[in-house]
Amino acid sequence: MSQSRFSAEGFTPTDNPMKTGIQGLCPRCQMGHLFSGFLKLAPRCEVCGLDYSFADPADGPAFFAMTIAAVPALALGVWLQMEYGLPLWGHLFITLPLTVLSCMALLRPLKGWLVCSQYFHKAEEGSIDFDWHAKAKGNQQNGHTPAA
Numbered sequence: 001m002s003q004s005r006f007s008a009e010g011f012t013p014t015d016n017p018m019k020t021g022i023q024g025l026c027p028r029c030q031m032g033h034l035f036s037g038f039l040k041l042a043p044r045c046e047v048c049g050l051d052y053s054f055a056d057p058a059d060g061p062a063f064f065a066m067t068i069a070a071v072p073a074l075a076l077g078v079w080l081q082m083e084y085g086l087p088l089w090g091h092l093f094i095t096l097p098l099t100v101l102s103c104m105a106l107l108r109p110l111k112g113w114l115v116c117s118q119y120f121h122k123a124e125e126g127s128i129d130f131d132w133h134a135k136a137k138g139n140q141q142n143g144h145t146p147a148a
């Protein structure tokens, strides 16, 4: 059996990527840290050595943070406007900071969750299994199809 870069002996990989990710822990050992800054991923786990280069959540955390935070923030802004006729500077000091802070608060746990989910589901860039194709070609000539 081939050893994937996702597995390692002696560590208990996460079975709950949401919990592990929100805590900002390594998905392979659940002891090391994912982040070296607020949102910057560490190059690798300091405990099990898992290389975090597989992690590519792209703009996923930003999308989810905006989606989760924007609706309540907009509702608050509209409510303040309709109920109290809040002037523009009021929104500048209440609605805007609340929107920005709630997005900021969500980014890190969401990024951790997405990275751990990527590890958990072994999601990576697509590649061609040349061995499988070579086997398929060989078996085709014999009139068989290869087992996966």
Ligand SMILES: [Zn+2]
Pocket (backbone or CB within 6 Å): 026, 027, 028, 029, 030, 031, 032, 045, 046, 047, 048, 049, 050
């Ligand atoms: Zn680790």
